[in-house]
Amino acid sequence: MTNTVSPEKQAFYQKLGEIAGAKNVRTGEKATTPYMIDGFTPQAVVFPASTEQVASIIKAANESRKTLIPWGGGSRQETGPCLEAVDTVVCLKNMNRVVELDAGNFTVQVQAGMVNGELQKQLAKTNLSFPLEPFYAESSTIGGEIATNANGPGRIMYGATRDLILGVTVVTPTGDIIHTGGKTMKNVAGFDLCRMYIGSWGTLGVITEAVLRLFPLPEVSIGLYITFTSPEDAFRLVGQLLNSPLTPTAIELVDSVAGHNVADAIGSSLNDDEVLLIVNSEGTKGDVARHRKDIVSLAEANKAKSTLTLEDEKASHAWKTYRGVHEAMLGADSSTLQGKASVPISKLGDMFRQLKKISASHGVQTGMTAHCGNGILYTYLTDKPEKLVNITGVLKNAAAGLGGFFLVESAPLSIRKEVAVLPPRNDYQLMRRLKTEFDPKKILNPGRLVGGSF
Numbered sequence: 001m002t003n004t005v006s007p008e009k010q011a012f013y014q015k016l017g018e019i020a021g022a023k024n025v026r027t028g029e030k031a032t033t034p035y036m037i038d039g040f041t042p043q044a045v046v047f048p049a050s051t052e053q054v055a056s057i058i059k060a061a062n063e064s065r066k067t068l069i070p071w072g073g074g075s076r077q078e079t080g081p082c083l084e085a086v087d088t089v090v091c092l093k094n095m096n097r098v099v100e101l102d103a104g105n106f107t108v109q110v111q112a113g114m115v116n117g118e119l120q121k122q123l124a125k126t127n128l129s130f131p132l133e134p135f136y137a138e139s140s141t142i143g144g145e146i147a148t149n150a151n152g153p154g155r156i157m158y159g160a161t162r163d164l165i166l167g168v169t170v171v172t173p174t175g176d177i178i179h180t181g182g183k184t185m186k187n188v189a190g191f192d193l194c195r196m197y198i199g200s201w202g203t204l205g206v207i208t209e210a211v212l213r214l215f216p217l218p219e220v221s222i223g224l225y226i227t228f229t230s231p232e233d234a235f236r237l238v239g240q241l242l243n244s245p246l247t248p249t250a251i252e253l254v255d256s257v258a259g260h261n262v263a264d265a266i267g268s269s270l271n272d273d274e275v276l277l278i279v280n281s282e283g284t285k286g287d288v289a290r291h292r293k294d295i296v297s298l299a300e301a302n303k304a305k306s307t308l309t310l311e312d313e314k315a316s317h318a319w320k321t322y323r324g325v326h327e328a329m330l331g332a333d334s335s336t337l338q339g340k341a342s343v344p345i346s347k348l349g350d351m352f353r354q355l356k357k358i359s360a361s362h363g364v365q366t367g368m369t370a371h372c373g374n375g376i377l378y379t380y381l382t383d384k385p386e387k388l389v390n391i392t393g394v395l396k397n398a399a400a401g402l403g404g405f406f407l408v409e410s411a412p413l414s415i416r417k418e419v420a421v422l423p424p425r426n427d428y429q430l431m432r433r434l435k436t437e438f439d440p441k442k443i444l445n446p447g448r449l450v451g452g453s454f
Contacts, residue, residue, distance in 0.1 A: 251278070
């Protein structure tokens, strides 16, 4: 410890060392700078190894009035409203074990610090998979994905995060340990507290373990990469797929700005204004063959420029490249604002056209991807901060006009401080009351909930 650290902080850091072990506590600017968030550099970072240690850390923070920031892989730390204070980061990377694999009942219990990509590798050895596949699955943790309600392309087939999480272990903001849910699909008597913690963003407790629903690995998987010169043709095909007996596991769309890496991966190219539709199918050989035949036929009927079928390693490589679009777009320019529009599925094409029109009228470069089966569209806007601030208001109005909403998921700190990141809702006051009841001392993620100071 340096002489600049107050006796009170020294006592708190010493307590953290007693709980987690001195080697699992980092202090000093050099050691904590990698965990800087929203302009704050934490005073300490602690790495607990168990639920009990997390509980003891939270109790110590309550006694010392220190704020705690739960941290998994860090991939979503700069999403949402800005934090108002950061004292200590509680990083769960040491809590990365499979607690119990029950292959016969298609469940697995894992610690929250388990990285999704690593879990998939372990499950594949038993011919199983966990179908939650957000864009950053190679680095994000299971606990972080649950806390942020992360979803991915497979939602159209396997459901949302809430459908895949059977139970969680949580340490409350006062240090109590609770277990919600269980290993069965019907496991709730009374309020479904498990679902309450999905998407709670670390404001109501720290998720330390989870019971996940698993599925068998498919016999065959293919990816159909369909290029269209007109987005209207692509969205017409999407509508036909969704209204057919076909059951693709993903229907994704990427425009020419965001999709050039994907086009390169499949040995193709995307001209300006062209879009690439990716349709995945998996199952038995017979099912997949029928899907391929019917989808190719529909694509041709909707004026597809080209259709490419990829299997095995080639399909995996192309799919991994597509899932890397998010990171590539944000990494290409530090001034990029990434927004998310959610509209009724039938209005997704309208939202795509409006986004293109609005960005063009503002002179803002825009790239887009979409989960076509869910009505979710991601846009990547790059320009000067003042332009990006102005355009977000227009995009919010456009989404609202289609019966949906637009929110800012990632942006430079100056923009996140200036714009209303989240969409308007009438239940935020209830959320603030819930936060106050659970966390009266505002220990966990203060400011992350809309309204500030909560």
